[in-house]
Amino acid sequence: MKKMITPKDIWNEYIEGENYHRQIDLHETVRRNEKFYNGDQWEGVNAPDLEKPVINVFKRAVTYLGSQIISNDVGIGVESFDGGDEASAECKIIAKQLERVIEHTKAKSKNRDIIKDAAISGDGAAYAWFDPEKGKYGEIELETIDNEKVLFRNPFEKDIQKQKSIIIVKRMMLDEARELAEKSGVPKEDIEQIQPDEFADYAGENRDIGKSLVTVLLRFWKEDGVVWFSESCREVFIRKPVRTKARIYHVAWMPWDRVKDSYHGAAAITHYIQNQIYINKMWALAMVFSSKMAWPQRFYDATKIRGGLSNRVGQAIGVAGDPKTAVWFDAPAGNMSAQVLELVDRTIKYTRESLGVTDAALGDIRPENTSAIIAAAEQTAAPLVFQRLANHQFWEDLVRIFIDIFREMYGVREIIEEKELENGEVIKRKRKYDFSKIDYDGFDIKVNIGTATYWSQLMQVQTMDSFFKNGIIDDAVLYLEHIPDEYVQGKEEIIRRLKEKKEEKENMSTANPALSTGMPGLVPAPAAAGIV
Numbered sequence: 098m099k100k101m102i103t104p105k106d107i108w109n110e111y112i113e114g115e116n117y118h119r120q121i122d123l124h125e126t127v128r129r130n131e132k133f134y135n136g137d138q139w140e141g142v143n144a145p146d147l148e149k150p151v152i153n154v155f156k157r158a159v160t161y162l163g164s165q166i167i168s169n170d171v172g173i174g175v176e177s178f179d180g181g182d183e184a185s186a187e188c189k190i191i192a193k194q195l196e197r198v199i200e201h202t203k204a205k206s207k208n209r210d211i212i213k214d215a216a217i218s219g220d221g222a223a224y225a226w227f228d229p230e231k232g233k234y235g236e237i238e239l240e241t242i243d244n245e246k247v248l249f250r251n252p253f254e255k256d257i258q259k260q261k262s263i264i265i266v267k268r269m270m271l272d273e274a275r276e277l278a279e280k281s282g283v284p285k286e287d288i289e290q291i292q293p294d295e296f297a298d299y300a301g302e303n304r305d306i307g308k309s310l311v312t313v314l315l316r317f318w319k320e321d322g323v324v325w326f327s328e329s330c331r332e333v334f335i336r337k338p339v340r341t342k343a344r345i346y347h348v349a350w351m352p353w354d355r356v357k358d359s360y361h362g363a364a365a366i367t368h369y370i371q372n373q374i375y376i377n378k379m380w381a382l383a384m385v386f387s388s389k390m391a392w393p394q395r396f397y398d399a400t401k402i403r404g405g406l407s408n409r410v411g412q413a414i415g416v417a418g419d420p421k422t423a424v425w426f427d428a429p430a431g432n433m434s435a436q437v438l439e440l441v442d443r444t445i446k447y448t449r450e451s452l453g454v455t456d457a458a459l460g461d462i463r464p465e466n467t468s469a470i471i472a473a474a475e476q477t478a479a480p481l482v483f484q485r486l487a488n489h490q491f492w493e494d495l496v497r498i499f500i501d502i503f504r505e506m507y508g509v510r511e512i513i514e515e516k517e518l519e520n521g522e523v524i525k526r527k528r529k530y531d532f533s534k535i536d537y538d539g540f541d542i543k544v545n546i547g548t549a550t551y552w553s554q555l556m557q558v559q560t561m562d563s564f565f566k567n568g569i570i571d572d573a574v575l576y577l578e579h580i581p582d583e584y585v586q587g588k589e590e591i592i593r594r595l596k597e598k599k600e601e602k603e604n605m606s607t608a609n610p611a612l613s614t615g616m617p618g619l620v621p622a623p624a625a626a627g628i629v
Contacts, residue, residue, distance in 0.1 A: 102338070104329040107316050111264055116247030123361060124299065127218045127245055130364055130455055134159060134217050138377055148384045152376050154445055155366045158452045162365060163212045166485050171205060173496055188511060191500060198499050202239035207583050210241050212488060215353040219364040220244035221491070224265060225347045225498050227506040234510055235500055244361060246300055247348065253358045262318035265348070268299065274311040277328075287333040294331060317346050318509040342505040347498045351491040353484060365452060372448045379441050386433050453480030483529075500535065507532035558584055574599070 118124060132140060134156060139149040175192045177184035199205065202225070211221030224455040229235040246266040254260060269277070271293055278288050294312050313335060317326045324343040328336035352362025449455070514532045561579050564570040574595050577588055585591065 107329050108331050109321045117252045130217045154448050158454045159216045161454050198237050215351050216365040218244050219362040221351040222243045249360045255360050265315040267313040268310045269313050271309050281336045290332045349491050349494040351487050503532045504535040
């Protein structure tokens with residue numbers, strides 16, 4: 098007989114996970130990286146007389162890296178291993194629902210936050226769940242999670258689905274936690290045991306409100322091939338263990354760079370913080386030098402001017418002796434070594450290049466021809482291959498989670514099904530569909546990434562122009578269909594008109610064969626001059 102898990106057991110598991118986070122210095126790394134990304138780069142420096150400039154290399158670099166990964170749109174394809182007509186129709190239904198859920202949850206928008214979190218903190222994570230109170234039938238919700246607040250039972254196993262259990266940490270206000278417990282039917286005497294704690298050390302937490310925050314642990318584990326979950330604090334269950342129909346954990350995970358024997362990844366900027374500190378420090382010292390040495394130093398003969406010099410304009414100065422002899426002279430200011438700024442520039446350049454942000458990536462070069470454009474595009478994309486593949490895997494995992502929720506929670510729903518008739522007409526009809534019958538293991542999920550970068554679009558237009566100009570393509574419809582939509586306003590309407598004219602011409606040719614064959618004698622000849 099299995100031992101019933103208690104809130105204290107879950108809390109001890111949480112403490113073990115937090116100890117591992119402290120061993121790898123996760124909390125401090127995330128806190129520091131976040132501050133440096135946001136420009137707070139002089140924290141803890143006690144130098145009241147020193148200017149504190151910030152030349153933020155990380156902000157532009159991380160923004161660029163993220164933009165390159167998400168520059169290509171995500172297309173989800175669902176196929177069945179069966180391959181029959183019924184399975185194909187089912188795939189279309191699921192694909193339509195996936196499109197709706199991705200739009201409703203703003204998954205593509207949240208993907209930007211996932212990628213940024215991964216670059217700054219080392220990992221990006223998202224948690225999906227079903228909210229029965231949303232909409233007519235209930236809706237799927239999606240939330241991004243900080244990597245500090247996800248604890249794997251085995252920290253050395255990277256595959257989240259192989260974990261014995263995982264914990265998602267929530268920090269709630271005391272009244273919010275007690276209200277949630279009351280809705281779940283927790284007895285009043287147990288609700289009073291829910292008390293604030295100050296154990297947590299999360300990067301974004303304001304210490305001023307720490308005394309009123311409660312750590313709530315959302316724990317998931319697997320038994321007999323299905324997922325269970327509970328919600329608890331240190332002493333009591335806020336929601337007792339619940340058996341679900343889910344087969345997989347509903348958490349999608351994206352590390353930036355894989356780290357051996359750890360489920361946490363390495364952030365993009367962690368190891369370059371010393372470079373950033375050096376850049377800021379040298380720039381601050383250069384500012385001090387320029388402010389103190391920008392004006393010439395004045396030296397005077399103290400034996401002649403005993404009262405000292407004054408800066409007052411037009412003031413008479415009394416001297417001992419002949420005033421025509423040298424009384425003072427202005428020494429020119431010293432020049433700062435040019436090597437200082439040169440080294441700062443090189444440090445900025447090498448730091449950006451180490452992060453994968455080259456001059457070509459930032460547009461600081463001007464491609465002279467088509468080959469140069471292609472080379473520049475390939476050069477800028479190459480350093481991010483692994484991160485792009487990691488994001489593709491993140492999307493595939495997320496789509497599998499959505500399908501698992503369809504099967505688990507949707508039940509029988511009314512859907513709109515599209516059917517194409519033999520004449521090409523597409524009709525829509527409403528019908529009932531039982532989502533619980535989805536064969537989860539019988540689907541092959543493909544995440545298709547379409548090229549949508551500036552250079553690829555430009556290359557597409559230039560290539561199609563060349564084909565049309567040289568006669569390789571002589572069909573205007575085919576030409577327009579392969580031009581990106583944003584380059585031709587009202588493209589669909591133009592294509593429709595061209596197709597109509599083409600059909601009219603073909604119909605006329607069918608009705609009068611002479612128009613197409615050109616045979617003499619079948620086309621009325623023009624009247625001769627002078628003959629009526």
